[in-house]
Amino acid sequence: MRTHFIAIGGAAMHNLALALHEKGYNVTGSDDAIFEPSRSRLEKKGLLPQELGWYPEKITADIDAVILGMHAKADNPELLKAQEMGLTIYSYPEFLYEQSKNKTRVVIGGSHGKTTITSMILHVMHYHGIEVDYMVGAQLEGFETMVHLTEDNDFIVLEGDEYLSSPMDRRPKFHLYNPNIALISGIAWDHINVFPTYENYVGQFEIFIQKITNGGILVYNEDDAEVKRIAEAATNPIRKLPYTTPQYSVENGITYLETPEGAMPIEVFGAHNLNNLAGAKWICQNMGVDEADFYEAIASFKGASKRLEKIAENGKNVAYKDFAHSPSKVAATTKAVKEQYPERKLIACLELHTYSSLNAEFLKEYEGALDNADVAVVFYSPEAVKIKQLEEVTYEQIAKAFNREDLIIYTNPEAFKEYLFHLKYDTEGVALLLMSSGNYGGLNFDDVKTLM
Template sequence: MRVHFISIGGSVMHQLAIALHKKGYKVTGTDDEIFEPARSNLAAEGLLPAETGWRPELITSDIDAVILGMHAKSDNPEIKAAQALGLPIYSFPEYIYHESRAKKRVVVGGSHGKTTTTSMIMHVLRSAGKDFDYLVGARLDGFDQSVNITDAPVIVCEGDEYPASAIERKPKFHFLYPHVAVLTGIAWDHINVFPTFDFYLEQFVVFINRIEKGGVLIYNESDAVLKKLVEDNLREDIRYQPYGVPQHSIVNGKTTVTIGGVSGELRVFGNHNLMNLNAAYYSCKELGISAQDFVAGIANFTGAAKRLELLGANETTNVYRDFAHAPSKVKATIEAVKQQYPNRKLIGILELHTFSSLNEQFMSEYKGAMDKADVAIVFYSRHALELKRMPFLPAEKVYEGFGKEGLLVMNDKEDLWKWLKAQSYANTNLVLMSSGNYDGLDMLTFAAGITS
């Protein structure tokens, strides 16, 4: 097989390129910019393009598949060359399905918790010695890469609702056709892609309708919107497995869960994580994993990167970072930490960084999201707004939207930095929530400094 990647430097694209190279395929690729760690990863495998830029002369009739990344625009000269030759052009998820048609496919969808749930399934399967392929959107301890394609009989995929490519605007998870499908919950986000809530909901109906006959839908019945969506779109040819928060207890900051009559202590916590864990259990059960093996396997799961990731800790202080940016994710993260450590002060710092979160019209969606924080800060940089060509977001609109008494709103990273350094962190948990980088502030060094 010869495959060519247009936009090989993407975070998951370069991982798929490496996986296919290791499988024995002849892999080529191009991109107009390649950053770390993709550059070093590709170079180590001999896959780094000799030069940056698009090279339509590389598109030849002997190519079996052209794989198109999101970074490439529809007028890309290599796309035009491939179309002229009539070559098969795949978006990333379309190609994953192409490679996985003979496998049992597990696909985790939903507005939040996808990465964690997928990672939990992967972690337990590896602990049980199962052979499987995977696609996940974060770094996970024990796995060299985030995509793996071999001859394994099973594949576990995180399936998101973003468009598949520049020429295929349908959501990625529409192309994966699961036998075991998971929906973790629905909360409207990505308003630049899904301008109305009803349109957003339609994407999940399509996903349900693409579950293979005889398959199973594992869904979060505690999410009222999702529960109604499932009940309004029932199919007679698949099974349904609802789930919620499993039985558990919290003692001295440690959570013990009971699954299928088997109990075990966890290293993750919070209702959101517990629901993800329950979804992962039912998924693993479909793959032949017993409750005993699941509990044993999940015991040392510490989470995916940037998902309530512990950056530093001492006897009285923990610092976490979380990818949370959508309202439901922010609320779940804040409440999880407060529930786990009810007697500690909780400082929550949220960076607004995405198109939705920086949109004045979206602010009302954050109402109550940070209420459980003892001190709440919302930070957003003028630089981020400029990059997205968005108008300035007035602080009063943020105050009004969040509805949090005493909320601090900051636009200057130096102001945030001074505030952080001036605080006492004794008997305190600090939660850093962002899909960005606080306009370049070194939060990792800061976390190590206050907990050392």
């Protein structure tokens, strides 16, 4: 089968391209910018476009499927040519569904936690040598790509993103997968540039539940009041399995999970991660892994990339980076680190980087999100606000939104870096938490290792 990717360089798109190449497909693609690690990974497999840019002449009649990435615009020259020729055009999620419509589809949805839960499930399957297809939003230890597709595997595990499918298809991605088994981890208003009201955002999850196949399974987090409400209100013929945060304790920086066999030390920590683990357990049990085998495997799970990822540690100090950017995730992550290291001074640094977090109206959602930190720092780039064509966010608006008198705010990347590198790490035990979906205007996280 011949496939052509319009915007092949994206994190998700290049992984799908690699997966199809591995499956034996003839893969080509274009993009106007390709960054690392996509560039090197595509080049290694001979899939890197010879020249950057859009070339309508690449669109030929022998192409079986054109796959359109979010980076491409509706007036993309290659897209227009494909439409003119009447070729079959798929969004990323549409194509994944086509690849999995004869499999048991397990879809993990939620405003937060979905990457971690998907990663936990795949770790357990990998540990026990159970082959499954998958698509996950982070690079995992022991897995070469973030997408894996075969003809033979019975299950496919899909991270169910609620963001838009493509420039042409404004439906949320997770509406297209039609799960046999679905999970919702939590609902916290996000993507306000697409879902302008809370009710509109919650409505996407209600539709997701309706998309579960008749006789399918919904696993849901009943600790989340909104998830519990919409799950219990659903009337389609599905089986509903609620989960809650399991019992655990923390001793000397080690988290112990309570199991039927007693307390078991685990690598991940924080109530939200333990809650994610409970959801992953239900999914794995419905995929044929019994409870004891789940616990045996999950004990060695260290976390997904950029999800409470330890980047440095010495006797006194520790540093983590995390993808947290939504208010609920920032609050949960900050609380988790303080709970894990109660004797250390927690310095929590949050970069406001997404459309939602840089929106003056949405900022009030962050009130209290950094209250568990001993020192709270917020960084944002006025340049990023301009690039996203948003109204200017002021220092005063941020200070008022977080409602914390001692909040430290930086707008200059060099000044923020100077602050980090002159903290007194040697004189007291510090837990440094860097939360961002960006890089604080150019911070090299490897440099943080030299501080500890």
